[in-house]
Amino acid sequence: MLATVATKTFRDRWKGAVIGSVTLGLLLIFGMAVYRDIDLSVYTSLPEALRAMMNIPADADVGSIAYGAIYGSYGALTLAALAISSGAASIAGEERKGTIGLLLGNPKSRTHVLVSKAISVVLLAAIGALIMLAAGLAAPSMLSVDITGIHVGALMFHMFVNAVFYGFLALAIGGWTGSGATASGVTGGVMVLSFIGVGLLPVVSGLEDISKVLPWHYFNQSQPTINGVDWGHIGVLFAGIVVLFAAGLVGVNRRDLKSATVGVALIDRLRENRITQTVAERLAGSARVSHIWVKTASEHQGLVLITALTMFLIMGVLLGPMYSMIDELMLSAMDQFPETVLALFGGGDMSTPEGWYQLETFGMMAPIAVMVVTIAIGARALAGEEAHGTMGLLLANPISRSNVVLQKTFAMVLHGSIVGFSIFAGVALGSVLGGLGMNIGNIAATSALVTLLGLMFGALALALSAGAGRVKVAVFVPIGAALVSHVATSFLPLSENLAGYAKWSPFHYYLSSDPLNNGMPWGHAAVLSALALALVALAVVLFDRRDLRQTG
């Protein structure tokens, strides 16, 4: 039984783990090839805290920088995300699908089921880590790069334990709440915030120690690539894993299982309360189902609200005053950066507030935030209804398929724009509060660009959703494309020979013109808009032509 459940769960998900880790492995090889071409001496002159933030060891060489930049951030985040998705789906996922009753109809306890689900989380993380380890060992010999003194195995071990930690956090939350969305949402939030925190906090003197409460600290702050496995840090993570597993066991065993998840949102409680009934009814009832786009938008309101608020408060408002607290020493060190190296971190030159915001907010987090929303909506828009079996019923009404696609697109544009606007509002307010005097128009232009970029990848998800009718394809392909595009835009300009290829990457049309300083690059905005429109048109055509899938 243990083995059966674990094997089935593993079989359902191994493909994602393999594709993810193979992609990362290829990116590592690519990154190492680019780094081999450039002069790395500049890294050695960086202040310690900054190097720590960027995951670069003191005696930087090609190998350690490549492992740090590719595996230390992208790789660790991907592996942890894989573990989270399988952890969150474990118990809560079976409840949502309504299969948990059937599973527990067999003579095995809930504890048994949870243990086997936990085993499959560990297995998935291990497979991913092993594939990346293989690529990590193959890359230097392929490229004749010397990696003496670099502990690839130790890095992978830290990544593995780190991923299992987040997977078990999702498992525990799913076990207590029975809601996969809550489990993956909260855990994903904890992961991203602690990743950001570990990057940010050491930059400001006095706040370094706070980062020790963040789980991500125990993944890479001991620099396993250079120093080997830090058993103290691994011990902390391992203790966390044990506690989370125990918590999951208690959670799963104490509550009523759900037959099929029906989320009780705040609005539902308000509808049941006699005082708020009338208002809530208007909001939740008649208004919510007035049009397809309103209904689609309402289904994603929680995700949008959380993403927009996080971007507004943390990545926007908070960073303004924080900039004035950064060490002078570090700022002056930033002056010594050659532009090619800065390009790697989103092109941010920290000696200016524009560079600071570019490095911290716009470089990576802003595109991720918009894309989380646009890809989620784009992917679920059509394929989601097909998978749930509601598309047939929806299309039994006198509305055309293209009408459905366009209304879903409108919901995506609306939510993407809300996140884009929250980024603009947060950064603008942060600039005012910190007295940074940034150009408001340029902040608006950059926010508009990141919104367009996100919408373009969302439109890609929509087109895949329309063409293939499968949510997984429509989620993972755009994420993969975005990852490759981001890495290509960061790395290609570093190499003189390859810089010309950067314009094939959508990210190139986002920050390459330095819009925070130079304002709106209308040509670039037009390229992104045209791509997005073309993909939406493609979605309309593909969806109109295709046989709808039957439930399942």
Added chain:
Amino acid sequence: MALESAIHAEGLTKHYGDVRALVDLDLDVYPGEVFGFLGPNGAGKTTMIRTILDEIRPTAGTASILGLDSHESSVEIRDHIGYVPGDLTMYPNLTGKDTLTYFANLRGGVDWDHVDTLAERLGSDLTKKIGDLSSGNRQKIGLIQAFMNRPELLIMDEPSSGLDPLVQREFQTMMREVVADGGTVFLSSHTLSEVQRVADRVGIIRKGKLIVVETVADLRSKAVRRVELRFDTEVDSSVFETFPGVRDVVVNNHHVVMSFDGQMESLLELATSRYTLEDITTQEADLEEIFLTYYRDVDGS
């Protein structure tokens, strides 16, 4: 202009790779009738319905609904029909009322008094969330959704699944009412008894092929039944074996079991003329047996 066919299919064919889900299907459903579309699971009933509703596209052939091309005019068609998909799923987070409001809005409004009447007749609670309803109660919402716009044509794929007998009877009355008002009902099912109770004509589909279209009366006269007789003495199987319409006779002491597709009266006459009949059980033959009968007929002719 009076319509000739509410549903007209001509050479309708659908292949999924090597699988022939529909084979050269010709069919006419006339206005003002309840048409029962009968077939075992996997026979192609759902494929047929999904094809004429433009959810999937035929490999060959054409179909029209209410005189309109099923692909070119699919949006206009859907203005005039009600549909209950097989394996009905709806949005779990919406209440029944929300769900109906959503579809009503997509249709540009609906008569809510009519909806309330329907809900009352089926005993449906519209205030609960779909996800909290049992499958039968969910099915009721699906039925209301199909009936609420007073459609000219109802297309329903195994609509009575999960309904209790009382509700099923009410549902059958509702179907007859639609027909009485000049509407048409296309009802797919895998149970003969249900179709017999409500349909005027029946089409039987098997392995993607439409085997036969008959009136219910004709079908009933042909329908094979399993008959089990118990007598007070041992009986001789040859008495029954030679009787027309009787097949597969098995005798076990006082018991005789057989398949029979003739006049019940004549069989009873035969039985009581020879022996004293103590008990009789008859069972509707299952679909597969009826199909076999038809195959025998087809092969014979």
